[in-house]
Amino acid sequence: MAMYAIGLSVLQEEISYEKTQVKQVAYADDLTGAGNISELYKWWDLVKKNGPTIGYTPNATKSILIVKPEHYENGVRFFRDSGVTVTKDGQRNFGAVIGTEEFKAKYVEEKVSEWVKEVGVLSGMAKTEPHAAYSAFTHGLQHRWSFVKRTIPGISRLLRPLEESIRKTFLPALLKTNFIIGEDVRELLSLPP
Template sequence: MAMYALGMSVLQDVIAFEKTKVKQVAYADDLSGAGKLQDLSHWWGLIQANGPIIGYTPNAAKSFLIVKPEHYDGAVNIFSGSGVVVTKEGQRHLGAVIGTEEYKKEYVGEKVSEWVHEVDVLSAMAKTEPHAAYAAYTHGLQHRWNFAMRTIPDISPLLRPLEESIKNTFIPALLRSPVPGNDARALLELPPRLGGMGITSPEKVAEVENLNSINLTRTLTDMIIAQDAQVEIDQV
């Protein structure tokens, strides 16, 4: 990763904010930029011209330009023939999502449906192998939705079907008991050291996870917004 970043720095010297007026950040080979349409067009042209020289070949078909509805027609015109996909709805980005509220709900809804299915599968296993199912849930499955909670704001209501699956299907199968009441469910959310089982409620912790993520990454976020590449050693 560090060596890849060094290689990418050569390209980023060419497409730097001072030269393109595009605020940008790269995570491995995922390069993202934000700015005015004409500036983004110039930035994309520089990437196409200079990227392949260092082995970075941009794929237009997998590149998305997300614009506000009022700028959609202009974006289609400016990027005509480039192969870049222009959208006013939104697009997945590094496991999170950028776009309208409707697109966010659709994206998270699809992920929740997938996670509910996985909880149902694990619940079936819990009927005969409760300890293995509990270990698989707490050490594996439970972390499947952490990234979404930390990077997508205001999704607590969208996670309700997942919490209902955990409460109404997984826990009864695991404990061979009826559906727990609210007090019992709250007790099971506590970590084992406090007498619980660490089976957290995604619906409850989503906003806290998102706020914690924002606070922990604030320094880096501010530097990206300011396009300040001078990172102090103790901040890395």
């Protein structure tokens, strides 16, 4: 991993902002650039030309150009023969999402649906193994949505079903109670141990 990072830094120097006017970030074998379409096209050309010499082989079929709707036609025109997918909706990027509000909402709603199901499974476990369920919740499951909350702003309303599942299913099972968890108790249970 360290050697890969060193190699990728050599490539980043070759395709630097001074040469392309594209802001970029790399992580492991992922490389992302942001800028106007014509500069991104130059940047992509430099990546294809310089990448293989340091062991980085760009894969156009896994590469996605995300553009604002008003720039979609221009993006398609520039990248038409490159193999790069051009979208105006959005795409996952480094575990977060970039794109339209509708795309972000759909992505988060799908994630929340998965997490609600997982909270349901943990709720069943909590009835007989409360410590194991609590550990799985705090050390595993909870970190998934913490990352999404940090990387995709303005989604609190979309997380409401998850909160309802925690409040109405998981916490009562964990605490072995049939009482409705009120706001004060919920806030108290949200504090770190």
